[in-house]
Amino acid sequence: MAEDKHIEITEKCLDESIDAFFKSAPPLQDLDNITKKLENFVAQHSVHSESQNTKKVVCVTSGGTTVPLERRCVRYIDNFSSGHRGASSTEYFLKAGYMVIFLHRRGTAQPFCRFLPENPILECFEPSDDSGIQVCSPYAEAVKSAIQEHKSAVNSGYFLQLDFTTLFEYLQILQVITLAINRLGAYGMFYLAAAVSDFYVPWDSMTEHKIQSGPGGLAMQLAPVPKMLTLLRKRWAPVAFCVSFKLETDIDILLKKAESARRKYGVHAVVANELSTRKEKVIVVTDQSQTVIEKKGVGMDVEEPLIDFLIKEHAAYTFHQSHFVAKT
Ligand code: 9Z3
Numbered sequence: 001m002a003e004d005k006h007i008e009i010t011e012k013c014l015d016e017s018i019d020a021f022f023k024s025a026p027p028l029q030d031l032d033n034i035t036k037k038l039e040n041f042v043a044q045h046s047v048h049s050e051s052q053n054t055k056k057v058v059c060v061t062s063g064g065t066t067v068p069l070e071r072r073c074v075r076y077i078d079n080f081s082s083g084h085r086g087a088s089s090t091e092y093f094l095k096a097g098y099m100v101i102f103l104h105r106r107g108t109a110q111p112f113c114r115f116l117p118e119n120p121i122l123e124c125f126e127p128s129d130d131s132g133i134q135v136c137s138p139y140a141e142a143v144k145s146a147i148q149e150h151k152s153a154v155n156s157g158y159f160l161q162l163d164f165t166t167l168f169e170y171l172q173i174l175q176v177i178t179l180a181i182n183r184l185g186a187y188g189m190f191y192l193a194a195a196v197s198d199f200y201v202p203w204d205s206m207t208e209h210k211i212q213s214g215p216g217g218l219a220m221q222l223a224p225v226p227k228m229l230t231l232l233r234k235r236w237a238p239v240a241f242c243v244s245f246k247l248e249t250d251i252d253i254l255l256k257k258a259e260s261a262r263r264k265y266g267v268h269a270v271v272a273n274e275l276s277t278r279k280e281k282v283i284v285v286t287d288q289s290q291t292v293i294e295k296k297g298v299g300m301d302v303e304e305p306l307i308d309f310l311i312k313e314h315a316a317y318t319f320h321q322s323h324f325v326a327k328t
Helices: 002-024 031-050 084-095 120-124 137-156 167-182 228-236 251-265 303-325
Strands: 057-062 066-068 076-078 099-105 125-127 133-135 159-164 188-192 241-248 269-274 281-285 290-294
Touching (some): 002 167, 031 057, 031 099, 031 159, 031 167, 057 167, 084 099, 084 303, 099 167, 120 125, 120 137, 167 228, 228 241, 228 251, 241 251, 241 303, 269 303
Parallel strands (some): 099 159, 188 241
Antiparallel strands (some): 066 076, 125 133, 269 281, 281 290
């Protein structure tokens, strides 16, 4: 009884802090457009459901959020993430037949472009003799397959790209996506690989103009970001399959933190990774097991076996939901 009361109060506090976060956040510039794109995307899913070929839909988040320090932002705090995990995972989900909403930080790694050099326009192309432009020969194959695969994913209607920069944009767009994915029940999935700040400066306490330098240095109080994952699991999309990530630099605390995140947020799996080995190895923590997943060889991606593993978990989950939960 006392424990129930405690949970109720904690949830009330969370609701209040989340309400305050969304109320004070600068409104999304592009909300109507994003909502329309999501509606069309989900409608595409319904077409497949009617043809008895129900597709699964995953929202892959990728890249780090920024936390602005001024409203007319000159300075910001950033979270590390190159976006490689999200970009390569998107490719493997698409290959496996999933529809993918790729919510990524502007300017980070993009699916199908991972094998292009850092500055593709300047490094992959050169003027041709007939005063046109041609692809430099070492990159011909990589450029061709990047364009072909990207076009085919977009034209198929299975791939939707949305972008963010700030924490405010990220959480607002994620909320809109969760509401769309919620309509798909257990066919929906979240793969939350974005590196999201734990602290922020609330919009209503943020200075308008650039912070001026002074002799005393700068002391700032950052507020904790309310735990949206709890709300995502409990209210926004309670039936969707949810995978979150845990990043640590200290391997000794990684698994403990991942297991505690799994319990606290009630997610179906936590992918635990250590910063320096994240491209070679991850550990997937579920309520049943801790599974080490390693890349299969040089030049291979750890995301390939990881997505394979998670797709199987998701399939078992949808099977369970449709055969047991729906019937009870
Ligand atoms: C991850 O742990 C991702 O695997 C990486 C991928 C960001 C390490 P890259 O983009 O790296 O390929 O360079 N993402 C989640 C990081 C995070 O912020 N997790 C929070 C935490 O660990 C929970 S949401 O507390």
